[in-house]
Every structure is written in structure tokens, then in C-alpha cells.
Amino acid sequence: MGDITIKELAQKLNVSIATISKALNDSHEISAATKEKVLAGVRKYNYTPNPNASSLRKKRSNTIAIVIPEVADSFFSQALKGIESIAQNLGYHVLIYLTYESFYKERLILNDIKNGRVDGVLMSISSETSNSLHIKALRDRNIPIVFFDRVMEETETAKVVTDDYQSSYKATQHLLERGCQHIAYLSTSKHLMISNERKDGYLQALKEHHIKASKHTVVQCSNHAEYNFTVLQKLLQQEDRPDGIIASIERLTSTIYLVCKELGIAIPGQLKVITFSNLDTAPILSPSLTTVSQPAFEMGRTAASILFKALQKKKLNIKNEKIVIPSVLVKRESTN
Amino acid sequence: MGDITIKELAQKLNVSIATISKALNDSHEISAATKEKVLAGVRKYNYTPNPNASSLRKKRSNTIAIVIPEVADSFFSQALKGIESIAQNLGYHVLIYLTYESFYKERLILNDIKNGRVDGVLMSISSETSNSLHIKALRDRNIPIVFFDRVMEETETAKVVTDDYQSSYKATQHLLERGCQHIAYLSTSKHLMISNERKDGYLQALKEHHIKASKHTVVQCSNHAEYNFTVLQKLLQQEDRPDGIIASIERLTSTIYLVCKELGIAIPGQLKVITFSNLDTAPILSPSLTTVSQPAFEMGRTAASILFKALQKKKLNIKNEKIVIPSVLVKRESTN
DNA sequence: AAATTTTACGAAAACGATTTCGTACCTTTC
DNA sequence: GAAAGGTACGAAATCGTTTTCGTAAAATTT
Numbered sequence: 001m002g003d004i005t006i007k008e009l010a011q012k013l014n015v016s017i018a019t020i021s022k023a024l025n026d027s028h029e030i031s032a033a034t035k036e037k038v039l040a041g042v043r044k045y046n047y048t049p050n051p052n053a054s055s056l057r058k059k060r061s062n063t064i065a066i067v068i069p070e071v072a073d074s075f076f077s078q079a080l081k082g083i084e085s086i087a088q089n090l091g092y093h094v095l096i097y098l099t100y101e102s103f104y105k106e107r108l109i110l111n112d113i114k115n116g117r118v119d120g121v122l123m124s125i126s127s128e129t130s131n132s133l134h135i136k137a138l139r140d141r142n143i144p145i146v147f148f149d150r151v152m153e154e155t156e157t158a159k160v161v162t163d164d165y166q167s168s169y170k171a172t173q174h175l176l177e178r179g180c181q182h183i184a185y186l187s188t189s190k191h192l193m194i195s196n197e198r199k200d201g202y203l204q205a206l207k208e209h210h211i212k213a214s215k216h217t218v219v220q221c222s223n224h225a226e227y228n229f230t231v232l233q234k235l236l237q238q239e240d241r242p243d244g245i246i247a248s249i250e251r252l253t254s255t256i257y258l259v260c261k262e263l264g265i266a267i268p269g270q271l272k273v274i275t276f277s278n279l280d281t282a283p284i285l286s287p288s289l290t291t292v293s294q295p296a297f298e299m300g301r302t303a304a305s306i307l308f309k310a311l312q313k314k315k316l317n318i319k320n321e322k323i324v325i326p327s328v329l330v331k332r333e334s335t336n
Numbered sequence: 337m338g339d340i341t342i343k344e345l346a347q348k349l350n351v352s353i354a355t356i357s358k359a360l361n362d363s364h365e366i367s368a369a370t371k372e373k374v375l376a377g378v379r380k381y382n383y384t385p386n387p388n389a390s391s392l393r394k395k396r397s398n399t400i401a402i403v404i405p406e407v408a409d410s411f412f413s414q415a416l417k418g419i420e421s422i423a424q425n426l427g428y429h430v431l432i433y434l435t436y437e438s439f440y441k442e443r444l445i446l447n448d449i450k451n452g453r454v455d456g457v458l459m460s461i462s463s464e465t466s467n468s469l470h471i472k473a474l475r476d477r478n479i480p481i482v483f484f485d486r487v488m489e490e491t492e493t494a495k496v497v498t499d500d501y502q503s504s505y506k507a508t509q510h511l512l513e514r515g516c517q518h519i520a521y522l523s524t525s526k527h528l529m530i531s532n533e534r535k536d537g538y539l540q541a542l543k544e545h546h547i548k549a550s551k552h553t554v555v556q557c558s559n560h561a562e563y564n565f566t567v568l569q570k571l572l573q574q575e576d577r578p579d580g581i582i583a584s585i586e587r588l589t590s591t592i593y594l595v596c597k598e599l600g601i602a603i604p605g606q607l608k609v610i611t612f613s614n615l616d617t618a619p620i621l622s623p624s625l626t627t628v629s630q631p632a633f634e635m636g637r638t639a640a641s642i643l644f645k646a647l648q649k650k651k652l653n654i655k656n657e658k659i660v661i662p663s664v665l666v667k668r669e670s671t672n
Numbered sequence: 673a674a675a676t677t678t679t680a681c682g683a684a685a686a687c688g689a690t691t692t693c694g695t696a697c698c699t700t701t702c
Numbered sequence: 703g704a705a706a707g708g709t710a711c712g713a714a715a716t717c718g719t720t721t722t723c724g725t726a727a728a729a730t731t732t
Contacts, residue, residue: 003451003477005718016682021720031680046473048451052397053718056388056687063431071420072413081408084434088441093453095399096432098420105424115339115384116688117429137382141339257620279617284593286622341688352712357690367710389688392717452718 004045013041024049055116063093064307065113067123069101069150073250074278075296076124079148082300083122090308101223103128110134114141120307122300124150127189127223144316148303149294153193156320160303164194167292167327168201171246171274174290176209178335180244180272184217184235188249198248198276217242225255232259236271243271244335250277253289273334276327287333295325340381349377360385391452399429400643401449403459405437405486409586410614411632412460415484418636419458426644437559439464446470450477456643458636460486463525463559480652484639485630489529492656496639500530503628503663504537507582507610510626512545514671516580516608520553520571524585534584534612553578561591568595572607579607580671586613589625609670612663623669631661 010017015034023030023038030038041047055061066083068076080096087094095118099106106126113121114137121138123145132152138145144157151159175183185202189195199218206216219235221228232255235241245256253275257267265271267287274290275282282289302323310318346353351370359366359374366374377383391397402419404412416432423430431454435442442462449457450473457474459481468488474481480493487495511519521538525531535554542552555571557564568591571577581592589611593603601607603623610626611618618625638659646654 007718017719018682018684018721019680022681025720029680034680048447049720050392050452050718052388052392052452053687054720056386056392056689057718057720059687061388070417071407072410072417074408077408077413080432081434084407084432088434093448094432096416096420096430098417098424111384112429116386116388254616254620261620280590281615281617281621284590284597284622285617285620286624288622343688353689354691354712354714355710358711361690365710370710385690386688389717390690392688392719393690395717 004047006047006049009041009045009047012045013037021049059116061093061117061119062091063095063118064120064122064304064311065095065097065109065118067097067099067106067109067121069099069124069126071096071098074280075149075250075294078278078296079124079300079303082297082302083304086301086304086308092308099126101126101128103130107134110138114138114143118143119311121145122303122307123147125152125192126150127192127195130191142316144307144310144318146303146307146310146318148299150192150194151322157318158303158306158321158323160299160306160323160325161194162294162299162327163324164197164327165201165204167276167329168198168246168248169205170201170329171292172202172205173209174329174331174335175244175246175272175274176205176211178244178268178272180242181211182215182217182240182242183211183244183246184219184242186219186221186232186245186247186249186252188221188223190220195248198246202246214240221249221252223251225251228252228255229259232256233263236260236263236265245271245273247273247275247277250275250279253277253279253285257285268334268336272336274329282330283332285334287336290332290335291330292327293330294327298325340383342383342385345377345381345383348381349373357385395452397429397453397455398427399431399454400456400458400640400647401431401433401445401454403433403435403442403445403457405435405460405462407432407434410616411485411586411630414614414632415460415636415639418633418638419640422637422640422644428644435462437462437464439466443470446474450474450479454479455647457481458639458643459483461488461528462486463528463531466527478652480643480646480654482639482643482646482654484635486528486530487658493654494639494642494657494659496635496642496659496661497530498630498635498663499660500533500663501537501540503612503665504534504582504584505541506537506665507628508538508541509545510665510667510671511580511582511608511610512541512547514580514604514608516578517547518551518553518576518578519547519580519582520555520578522555522557522568522581522583522585522588524557524559526556531584534582538582557585557588559587561587564588564591565595568592569599572596572599572601581607581609583609583611583613586611586615589613589615589621593621604670604672608672610665618666619668621670623672626668626671627666628663629666630663634661 006017006020010020020038023035070076084094097109132155135155146158148160187195267273277291278296282291342353342356346356356374359371406412433445468491471491482494484496523531603609613627614632618627
């Protein structure tokens with residue numbers, strides 16, 4: 001039954017509520033002596049201001065939302081950690097919302113936070129997201145948004161990404177250098193910028209190495225493991241099957257390994273594999289997995305920093321820029 | 337520049353603000369015709385009530401906090417997903433706080449949410465947490481709390497756990513059946529209930545099989561990978577080294593595999609390994625990993641359900657009970 | 673010493689909802 | 703047809719802060 005209010009505290013300390021509020025906000029209007037008295041009272045009665053009342057009056061919630069498709073994925077959980085660590089330092093609170101890759105849910109969520117619940121948003125769009133009206137609605141309410149990883153290109157704001165094109169290009173080149181003649185690219189969403197960038201990097205490398213078009217293989221995967229399993233089965237059972245794979249998402253790793261095991265295809269002997277992934281276990285897979293490792297934690301931290309800086313300056317129109325934090329190609333046994 | 341308030345909407349619709357509020361809350365005081373009129377206005381002007389004003393008045397925030405040690409861990413990320421999915425369905429918002437296994441941070445966090453920011457808390461305590469004063473402070477403010485996985489035994493509330501003792505017992509028995517004579521148990525926190533339960537299950541199985549005390553080896557590990565690496569190096573280099581390992585936390589998996597690789601110890605030939613883990617990649621490790629798989633998602637869902645049920649009934653004293661959702665021992669190559 | 677400024681505080685008005693209570697009008701009841 | 707009850711709304715209080723503004727007393731300037 002704690003819940004002491006500013007009014008009750010004021011009575012006990014024999015000062016006005018205004019004095020308490022000002023003392024707590026370290027206003028110059030309050031003398032040092034009074035401040036100390038108030039602080040002592042606050043400690044004694046364990047008073048903390050009601051955040052709803054405070055937010056209502058100040059029109060600032062000290063809360064941000066992070067809207068992401070998924071959390072059981074090492075990229076997003078690491079990024080979340082980066083974001084949370086900064087928020088905690090700066091005294092911000094973090095609301096988390098998962099879209100489960102659904103455009104519909106993404107819209108509902110943004111609509112739900114557009115009115116004073118949060119001061120800003122950090123977001124990685126769902127793979128289904130094709131237009132940005134719901135995002136515009138947020139910005140019309142003066143809620144700044146910073147994208148990370150999966151960005152909405154057309155929205156003018158800061159975007160923290162990794163060098164998807166370049167790293168995919170390098171990954172492809174790596175496979176080519178190791179002698180692959182027929183490399184398949186496993187794609188996910190057609191909408192996602194990052195997926196297309198990665199595809200383009202892949203295609204560009206193939207072109208530069210004069211790989212003929214019949215060996216350009218882009219395979220569309222889904223969010224369902226079973227479906228992906230059969231797709232990969234087909235891919236790897238065909239006559240002219242690939243001898244190299246670049247998987248654009250982490251989740252495909254298990255599927256690839258399992259299909260290979262089932263079909264008796266040796267990695268890296270008959271098939272070399274690279275995955276865009278932040279799996280901790282990449283080094284201890286069998287064989288250990290060559291990855292394009294994204295700087296997830298850093299991307300989260302950077303995106304959060306940009307957002308908080310804007311919030312603290314009350315500069316709600318964030319500069320339209322792209323911050324690129326490079327990924328690292330970590331070569332391991334799966335491409336030996 | 338949206339931010340239309342109830343007052344502005346009232347003017348446009350030519351009704352009082354009370355009418356709008358009541359219409360939106362589907363009060364019987366409002367006629368069907370007026371309700372429809374209000375609803376139409378709400379849609380037209382895209383009005384959503386300010387949550388701070390609403391929470392202040394109603395003394396309910398429709399928000400819960402989830403306080404966990406870590407998120408880059410498959411157990412917690414899956415549990416988080418379970419929690420979020422239920423919260424989203426019921427229209428609750430979820431604040432996330434990470435303690436990074438620090439008792440100090442855990443206290444700061446709980447202190448920060450004790451005053452109206454959240455209606456309830458879902459929590460898994462840090463490995464350092466040794467007393468429950470900070471938790472009592474929450475309950476004194478009538479904020480219900482439900483624990484999952486890592487529970488505070490002395491707090492009287494619902495606790496959703498898995499059968500740590502039993503599953504550890506079974507895991508140990510499995511190793512014994514596979515011929516292990518000297519099994520080491522890798523522990524983490526001395527404070528954590530779950531860690532001790534698992535240790536007890538392990539010890540009990542050893543006793544029942546009349547393994548002499550010199551072959552009871554409990555190794556204290558930490559949260560630091562490098563430290564753990566050297567600890568395991570020592571363990572596995574000694575004369576009388578173990579031929580079986582039960583690791584009580586997922587994070588140790590990589591370390592074990594890497595140390596074995598370095599020392600040239602064959603799994604499962606010379607050392608059989610079981611980990612308490614929810615790793616997706618367990619089946620594709622080399623060798624594939626025998627795990628005690630915890631029902632993380634289900635535990636999250638269950639804990640959330642109990643909390644929300646209590647909140648909706650305004651029954652803030654949650655029954656002191658333990659809900660046990662069993663783990664599954666998944667046998668794979670690492671214990672062949 | 674009068675005029676001005678500064679210092680330190682309190683009263684009261686917000687912030688945007690919800691809820692209590694009062695009331696006009698319309699139905700029902702005897 | 704008067705009394706009683708129901709229906710449908712609005713006025714105003716309220717939630718717990720922050721902030722604006724007013725004002726005594728003290729300090730400074732002329």
C-alpha cells in the first residue's frame with residue numbers, strides 16, 4: 001500500500017507540491033536547503049512520481065517501442081540487447097512488439113502506439129510490408145522512427161544497415177574462388193530491401209565471373225520450415241544441382257544441413273554453404289559454418305543512439321541518412 | 337499533426353466528452369444511435385485515447401513488465417515470444433528489462449516500475465539474486481508478479497517451472513546407462529533454485545547407482561566464456577578426467593565443444609555430453625547434441641496467462657502454487 | 673532611503689482521459 | 703393524471719504530476 005503521492009509527501013514535509021516537483025527536477029528556483037529536505041523526504045517515504053501523470057503533463061513518456069518481426073533469432077535478440085543496454089543507461093523504457101512477419105499486425109501495432117505511449121520507435125519491418133502508410137501515420141504524429149536492418153527505403157529518416165550488397169558479393173566471390181560453378185541464392189521476401197540487395201550482390205559477382213545465366217539460381221523460401229525443407233529437397237535432388245549455396249537468412253541453416261544429411265550430400269565436398277547468420281554455434285556445427293556475420297549488437301546500439309539523441313534534442317525530424325556497419329565474412333569448414 | 341483529443345472530437349461531433357468516453361467504453365448509458373455516431377467520428381478523425389490520461393484516471397496501465405537476465409539465449413527468447421503472443425492477443429503492452437544477471441540492476445529496475453507504470457510483472461531472477469526485499473516492495477504496491485523458470489522460492493505467488501530435479505536425474509541416468517563412470521555437473525549460480533535442483537537430481541542418480549563420492553564432480557562456472565574455457569580445460573586435462581558431462585546452461589555448449597576439439601577429446605567416444613538447452617542447432621552440431629529441452633514457449637505462455645487472469649479479475653494476490661511443465665530429454669549422438 | 677532586482681516559494685491552471693452525479697425527458701404504474 | 707422509474711446525456715470532479723504566474727521577503731542598486 002505504498003503509493004505515496006506528491007500531495008501526501010507535501011503535507012508531511014510541510015511544503016507545496018510545486019516545491020517538491022521543482023526540487024526533484026533540480027530547478028534553480030529551489031534553495032539548496034529545501035532541496036535536501038525534499039530529497040530526504042523522498043528517500044524516507046520511498047516516493048516515486050507517477051509516470052502516467054508525469055507523461056501526461058510533460059507530453060513525453062520516456063519510452064520507446066521496438067517493433068521487430070521475431071525474437072527467437074540471433075540477429076534480433078542481439079540487436080534487442082544493444083538497444084536495451086543503451087535505453088537502460090539513459091533511463092528510457094522499452095516496449096517490445098513482435099510482428100511475426102505480418103504486415104497486418106505491424107499496422108495494428110503502430111496504430112496502437114501512435115498516441116503518446118512512446119516518444120520514438122525503432123523498427124525492422126516485416127517481410128510482408130509493402131507500403132508505408134502506417135509509418136507515415138506515426139510520423140504525422142511527430143513520433144520519430146529509426147530503422148535498422150530491414151528498412152523502409154521511402155521513409156525519410158535514419159537507417160542503420162549493414163553492407164548487404166557488398167557482403168553478399170564477397171560471399172559469392174568466396175564460393176567462386178573455392179571452385180563453385182553453380183551457386184544458388186536462397187531468398188525470402190521479395191519486398192525486403194535487404195533481401196534484394198543481397199540478391200543483387202550475388203548476381204553481380206556471378207556476372208563478373210561470366211557465369212552463364214542458367215547457373216543463376218534464386219530460390220524463394222518462406223517462413224515455414226517444412227515448406228523450405230521440400231523446396232531444398234527438390235533443389236538438391238535435381239540433375240543439375242548447385243554446388244554452392246548462399247542462404248540469406250539464418251533460419252535456413254538447419255534446413256540445409258538436415259536436407260544434406262538426408263540426401264547424403266557432403267558439405268563442403270559436394271556443396272559449399274554460406275549463411276547470413278549470427279549463430280553462436282556456427283563454429284561447432286558439423287562442418288563448422290561459414291557465415292556472413294552481421295554486427296547485430298552494434299546496429300541496435302547505433303540505431304538507439306540516433307533515436308535518443310534526436311529525442312533529447314527534441315529534433316523530431318531525423319536526418320535522412322544511411323549508416324552502414326559492415327558485416328564480416330567468417331570463413332569456416334563449410335566452404336573449404 | 338494528428339493528436340486529436342477527446343475534447344476536440346466532442347466539439348466536432350457536438351456531444352460532450354463524457355458521451356464519447358462512455359460510447360467508446362460501450363456504456364449502457366449511451367444509445368445505439370449515439371454510439372454509432374461517435375464510432376464514425378472516431379474513425380473519421382482517427383482518434384485514439386491518450387493512454388497516459390487513461391491510465392492515470394483508471395489506475396491501470398494495461399502494461400506488464402518482463403524482467404529477465406538475458407535475451408540472447410534461446411530459452412529466454414522463446415519464453416519472451418510466448419509471453420508477447422498472449423499479451424498481444426489480450427491487448428496488453430510489454431515492457432522488457434534485462435538484468436544482465438546483476439542483482440543491483442534487478443533492484444533498480446523493480447524500483448523503477450513500482451509506481452503505476454505496469455500492472456504486473458513476469459520475472460526470472462538473476463543468478464546473483466539472493467534476497468527478495470525488492471520483490472516484496474513491488475508486492476507492497478499491489479503489483480502481482482509471476483515467476484518463470486528462475487523463481488524466488490520464498491515469495492508467495494505462482495511459479496512456472498520445469499521439472500529440473502527429475503530431468504537432471506534422468507539425464508544423469510541416461511549417461512550412466514551409456515556406461516559413464518565419472519560424470520561432471522557444470523553449475524552456474526549457487527543462489528539459483530533451478531541450478532541446485534538440477535545438481536540434486538544429478539547427485540541423487542549418482543547415489544542410487546553407487547557411484548563413489550570421488551566421482552561426484554560439481555564444477556562451478558561463470559558468466560564469462562573465457563573463464564569457463566580455462567575451467568573446462570583444467571577439468572578435461574586432469575588425470576582422472578570425466579567421461580560424461582551435464583551442463584546446466586546452454587551457453588556452455590560451445591565452450592565444451594571447443595575445448596574438446598582443442599584437446600582432441602572425442603565426443604561421444606571419450607566424453608558424453610548433455611546440455612540443458614533449447615538450441616535450434618542441437619541436431620546439426622557435430623556430433624548432434626543430446627539436450628534437456630525446456631518448454632520455454634509454453635512456460636512463457638503459461639506464466640503470462642496466469643498473470644493476465646489475475647489482472648482481469650483484479651485478484652492481485654496470486655495463489656502460491658508451482659506449475660510444472662516437464663522438459664524432454666532428446667537423445668542424440670553426443671551420448672551415443 | 674527609495675527603487676529595483678533577485679530569490680524562493682505557493683496557488684492554480686493545465687495535461688486528457690474516466691467517473692460520479694444531477695437532470696430533463698420519456699415511460700410505465702396504480 | 704400524479705407518482706415512480708428508466709433512459710440518455712452533460713457538468714464537473716478527479717487522477718498525480720508539471721509549469722506558469724504571482725508575490726512576499728531579501729538583496730542589490732541608485
